[in-house]
Amino acid sequence: MEFRINPTMEQKILIWKTFGCNRFVWNHLLDERISYEKKNKGKLLNTTPSHLKKENSFLCEVYSLALCNTQLNLNRSCKLLFPEGKAPKFRAKGKNKRSYTTNRINNNIEMIHIREKENYIKLPKLGRVRIILHRSIPDEWRMKHATVKETASGKFFISLTFDVDIEPIETRKKFDRIEAFDYSMPSLVVSASGENDITKDDIRWYRNLEERIAKEQRRLSRMKYGSANYWQQKHRIGKLHEKAANRRKDFLHKLSRKVSDSFDAVIVEDINLQHMSRTLNFGKAVYDNGYGRLRNMLLYKLNEQGKVLVKVDRFFPSSKRCSVCQEVNHNLKLSDREWTCGNCGTHHDRDRNATKNLLDEGKDILNRWASGDSSLILTPSGVFL
Ligand SMILES: [Zn+2]
Numbered sequence: 227m228e229f230r231i232n233p234t235m236e237q238k239i240l241i242w243k244t245f246g247c248n249r250f251v252w253n254h255l256l257d258e259r260i261s262y263e264k265k266n267k268g269k270l271l272n273t274t275p276s277h278l279k280k281e282n283s284f285l286c287e288v289y290s291l292a293l294c295n296t297q298l299n300l301n302r303s304c305k306l307l308f309p310e311g312k313a314p315k316f317r318a319k320g321k322n323k324r325s326y327t328t329n330r331i332n333n334n335i336e337m338i339h340i341r342e343k344e345n346y347i348k349l350p351k352l353g354r355v356r357i358i359l360h361r362s363i364p365d366e367w368r369m370k371h372a373t374v375k376e377t378a379s380g381k382f383f384i385s386l387t388f389d390v391d392i393e394p395i396e397t398r399k400k401f402d403r404i405e406a407f408d409y410s411m412p413s414l415v416v417s418a419s420g421e422n423d424i425t426k427d428d429i430r431w432y433r434n435l436e437e438r439i440a441k442e443q444r445r446l447s448r449m450k451y452g453s454a455n456y457w458q459q460k461h462r463i464g465k466l467h468e469k470a471a472n473r474r475k476d477f478l479h480k481l482s483r484k485v486s487d488s489f490d491a492v493i494v495e496d497i498n499l500q501h502m503s504r505t506l507n508f509g510k511a512v513y514d515n516g517y518g519r520l521r522n523m524l525l526y527k528l529n530e531q532g533k534v535l536v537k538v539d540r541f542f543p544s545s546k547r548c549s550v551c552q553e554v555n556h557n558l559k560l561s562d563r564e565w566t567c568g569n570c571g572t573h574h575d576r577d578r579n580a581t582k583n584l585l586d587e588g589k590d591i592l593n594r595w596a597s598g599d600s601s602l603i604l605t606p607s608g609v610f611l
Pocket residue numbers: 548549550551552553567568569570571572
């Protein structure tokens with residue numbers, strides 16, 4: 227859960243110092259790990275930041291657990307990347323993520339309620355920081371850790387992670403209303419019902435905002451780095467990015483809410499969007515329409531209600547198969563928006579046909595699962611494997 231915080235100037239300075247110390251620790255430990263790994267063939271060095279503290283007393287000014295978390299994150303990245311012959315990136319000043327995480331130990335992080343609209347969060351080293359509680363936190367939730375971050379527009383937020391006991395909801399076995407979403411390039415996302423398509427018009431505002439961002443970015447590039455104007459412009463751009471991200475998130479939240487409330491199951495394609503954008507060179511468009519995000523939002527909104535998201539294998543020939551006679555048209559090209567089945571003569575709109583196939587395939591999987599097919603397993607995330 228994320229909340230806005232309003233630190234005082236003094237607190238901001240300490241937060242910035244912590245970001246800086248984290249960057250310092252990250253870069254120094256990374257440097258040590260890379261040279262150690264080279265000398266010792268694949269062995270991972272696991273030093274703590276304490277030896278750095280001896281030589282650099284400024285590290286003692288900030289909360290030590292924040293530095294520990296940086297070390298842990300670094301270890302995780304090294305473990306993943308070293309075996310592939312890669313290494314985590316060094317962090318540059320001002321560029322990389324501006325955040326740090328602290329763990330909750332012995333009430334070192336606490337919520338302090340003064341009155342209706344005046345609340346504080348007690349944080350290690352920082353003391354009481356004003357927090358905007360836009361929603362309440364149930365008493366039985368146990369806080370685990372807190373991440374303080376600064377956005378590109380200069381706002382401060384804290385995201386809190388809790389341990390929560392959630393009662394399991396039983397998954398239904400009867401699916402009356404089923405929706406399917408097909409990922410399609412020019413028309414973005416096509417729905418089986420035809421009522422939940424995402425068209426270019428739906429995201430026009432996003433494109434417009436993007437153009438504005440590009441314009442402001444060009445303006446920034448002509449400014450003197452570090453000048454007052456420069457930072458002002460940088461914040462302006464940060465605000466636009468946030469606006470775009472928020473509107474997009476909002477749009478997808480509304481759509482996924484509407485769909486998960488009115489359908490019992492949703493079928494989607496299990497495609498790797500990152501892979502797709504690279505191979506087909508669709509680039510940004512793939513990320514823009516948010517098919518992947520929509521899937522994630524649908525997943526948890528359906529799960530809350532005991533409903534199911536079904537991912538259909540991406541090698542399933544949804545576009546090339548005739549939804550009437552099942553004949554596969556191997557000659558169908560990506561540019562063919564309409565086609566006629568050589569076997570039964572049905573004329574198809576490419577996307578509608580694909581969505582219909584996806585829906586049929588998904589219904590089949592759901593029926594098999596509901597009737598006890600043991601080769602289908604429902605994972606906790608609601609996906610069949
Ligand atoms: Zn046919």
